[in-house]
Amino acid sequence: MGGQNGPDKLQRKVLEQLLDSYEKSKTFQGDNQVKQSFSVQIAKLFPRYGDDAEYDYFCQVNEAMEELCDAALITVEYERKGVLRKAVLNPENLDACYDWLGRTPRRQEQQALYNVWEKLSGELTEDCLLPLRRYIAAQYLRIEKNRNVEYYSHDRQDYCELLQAAVAVLKNREEIFIRNFSIKVFHDSKRMEQLAGRLTSLLYQYGEFQEKGTVLEECGIVHTPTYVMLKGNVKLTLGGQELDMSLLQGDIALSTESLKSLQDIAVPGARVVTVENLTSFHDYAAGEDCVIYLGGFHNQVKRDFLLRLYERNREKEYRHFGDIDAGGFYILEHLKRKTGIGFRTLYMDVETLRLYQGDAKPLTENDRKRLIQLKAELDGGRSQKDGAADYGAANDRIEDYGAVIDYMLEHNCKLEQEVVWCETVPGQAPWEIE
Numbered sequence: 001m002g003g004q005n006g007p008d009k010l011q012r013k014v015l016e017q018l019l020d021s022y023e024k025s026k027t028f029q030g031d032n033q034v035k036q037s038f039s040v041q042i043a044k045l046f047p048r049y050g051d052d053a054e055y056d057y058f059c060q061v062n063e064a065m066e067e068l069c070d071a072a073l074i075t076v077e078y079e080r081k082g083v084l085r086k087a088v089l090n091p092e093n094l095d096a097c098y099d100w101l102g103r104t105p106r107r108q109e110q111q112a113l114y115n116v117w118e119k120l121s122g123e124l125t126e127d128c129l130l131p132l133r134r135y136i137a138a139q140y141l142r143i144e145k146n147r148n149v150e151y152y153s154h155d156r157q158d159y160c161e162l163l164q165a166a167v168a169v170l171k172n173r174e175e176i177f178i179r180n181f182s183i184k185v186f187h188d189s190k191r192m193e194q195l196a197g198r199l200t201s202l203l204y205q206y207g208e209f210q211e212k213g214t215v216l217e218e219c220g221i222v223h224t225p226t227y228v229m230l231k232g233n234v235k236l237t238l239g240g241q242e243l244d245m246s247l248l249q250g251d252i253a254l255s256t257e258s259l260k261s262l263q264d265i266a267v268p269g270a271r272v273v274t275v276e277n278l279t280s281f282h283d284y285a286a287g288e289d290c291v292i293y294l295g296g297f298h299n300q301v302k303r304d305f306l307l308r309l310y311e312r313n314r315e316k317e318y319r320h321f322g323d324i325d326a327g328g329f330y331i332l333e334h335l336k337r338k339t340g341i342g343f344r345t346l347y348m349d350v351e352t353l354r355l356y357q358g359d360a361k362p363l364t365e366n367d368r369k370r371l372i373q374l375k376a377e378l379d380g381g382r383s384q385k386d387g388a389a390d391y392g393a394a395n396d397r398i399e400d401y402g403a404v405i406d407y408m409l410e411h412n413c414k415l416e417q418e419v420v421w422c423e424t425v426p427g428q429a430p431w432e433i434e
Contacts, residue, residue, distance in 0.1 A: 010064040014040060015073065015097055018089040023106040029146050038089040039077075049084075073097050104154070110143050112156060120163060128170045131207035132163070138206070150205075151198045161186065165195050166202060175220045175256045175301050192221070210334045211296075218299045226301040227253040229293035232273075232286030237264035251281070251293075256301055267313040273346060274306075276322030276331055280417045284321070294320075296331060303338055310341050319346035324353060325414040326370035329401060333374075344400050347420050350407045356420060360413035367414060375405050 021038045022028055042061065048054045049061050065087055068074045072093050079085040089097070098105050104112075117136045124133050139149050152159050168185045176184070182192035192199075196216065203219075204212040216222070231251035236243045239261040245252070246268070254262070269288035275281040281293040290309075294302065310318070320335060320343045322328035328348060336343050353360060363371070379402075408414055 008064060010046070010061055011068055012101060013045065014065070014068065014087050015101055016103075017045065018074070018087065019094075019097060019101070019103065022089060022091075022094070024146065028106070038091075039086045041086050042084040043079075071096070071100070073100065109154070113139070113143070113149060113152070113159075116156070116160060116163070120167075123167070126171065129167065131170060131203055132166055134206040135166075135202060151202050161191065162195055162198060162202070165192060165199050169199065169203065169216065169219045169221060170207075172220050173300070175222060175226055175299075178216065178221050178223055181221050208337075210330050214296065214299070220300045222299075225255050225257075226299060227255055228259065228302055228305045229253045229281065230291060231281075232291045233267065233269040233288045234290040235264075235266040235268065236262065237266075238262055245290075251291075254305075259301065259305060262305075262308070265309045265312055267309070267316050269316075271317045271319060272309065272313065273319045273321055274335065274343065275417075276320070276328060277417055280321065280420070283418075283421060290316075294322075294331070294335070298335060298338070306339050306341065310339070318343045320344070320348075321346040321417060321420075322348060323415070323417045324348050324404065324408070325416075326367050326374060328417070329374055329405070330370070332401075345404075347417070348401060348404065350404050352420060353404065353407060353411075353413060353415055356415055357413070359419040360415050362412050363408065363414055368409065371405050371409055375402065375409075378402060 017040050018038050021040075025036055025038070027036045042065070043050045046057075046061055048057050051057075062082070062084060065074070065076055065084060068087070069076055073090055073096060074087045075090060076087055077085045094105075097103075117139070121133075121136065123129075124136075135150075142149060151162060165185060168181070172181070178192050178196075179189040183189050185192065200212055200215040203209060203215050207215070209215045209218060217226075229251050231245060231248070233246045235245065236254075238258065240263070243252075267290045269290060271288070272290045272292070273284070274292050274294045275284055276294050276296060278293060278295065281291065284291055292302075292306070292309075298306070318341050320332045322331055332343060332345065332348075335341075
């Protein structure tokens with residue numbers, strides 16, 4: 001049993017629950033005007049206790065509670081002689097309860113977290129670290145309301161490493177493999193992968209990321225190298241050599257290392273088109289277009305490439321071709337916001353939906369919710385972000401695809417872009433092909 005060697009499992013379960021109740025109470029907050037008591041029902045906490053076939057277990061529970069009474073940590077009330085009804089916390093011996101469990105009192109733990117945040121806050125001045133500033137501000141409010149701190153599992157070292165990883169990820173400006181990044185930050189190749197679940201959840205909740213699954217990739221932390229795939233009417237200068245893509249039948253993929261040799265990007269044609277999905281990228285008949293595979297939400301490498309292309313070809317028309325659903329439009333919004341380039345839709349309108357209505361799918365409840373939310377954001381003139389001068393006014397954006405959102409909601413439909421075969425002359429819609 002417990003005693004001088006500390007609590008056994010039964011005793012620990014009782015004391016932990018009693019202290020949890022106390023730490024969640026108005027008494028703990030100092031707001032309670034009447035005296036509270038904190039108790040736990042024995043039969044509810046230990047269902048086997050009331051089973052006549054579990055006599056040995058019944059005796060173990062009684063003996064464990066007697067030891068806690070002898071230590072003056074609890075008092076007990078009886079259902080009838082020999083049968084316990086509930087255990088009641090002794091408020092005079094709270095410190096002894098914490099010591100017996102080896103548990104840090106909540107106030108002490110909260111103060112330790114304040115110290116961590118205060119020390120860290122002085123390092124969070126850069127704009128890229130805004131998600132962490134938001135997170136810390138939210139946790140101060142949670143403690144004021146006596147709520148648990150998010151992503152904190154009562155292991156301070158683990159928590160500090162989580163915050164350290166968040167800072168390093170948000171400040172990262174190069175593509176790097178996750179295990180190399182982990183060695184760089186922790187001198188441990190596996191630590192980042194251990195933290196990845198909570199880390200991506202934290203950054204997604206308090207950052208500007210569109211999908212939780214791509215948070216690390218958007219910040220340049222990858223498992224495999226990023227390749228920028230492109231085709232069509234574009235000329236690249238790499239390592240002093242010019243590559244005229246219009247002379248090739250297919251596409252090329254430039255790795256992160258290859259892009260370091262990129263000196264110039266020239267678009268002789270009138271239009272640059274980004275394509276969301278790989279199948280559609282391969283199906284797209286480029287003609288005079290410069291066509292770039294986006295692959296959903298773009299990361300730092302693809303963003304840097306697009307910005308370099310735009311810097312040298314500002315006068316071109318920039319279009320995005322993706323799924324006609326909430327995800328496709330959010331990807332377009334993300335693309336415009338992060339690059340500052342005034343992309344507009346291509347084959348993502350009412351006419352396309354009507355042309356391929358036989359292949360359309362019904363909206364899910366989540367689809368409908370996201371479309372309504374996006375429509376509200378656009379109608380409300382969502383504030384311009386990232387200082388992007390070319391991002392365009394809200395009215396321009398809603399005019400671009402507000403009508404198709406209305407149509408989708410009214411007709412309960414969405415369309416995968418793979419359905420739209422783009423064997424088109426650039427600038428000509430599919431339904432205009434004879």
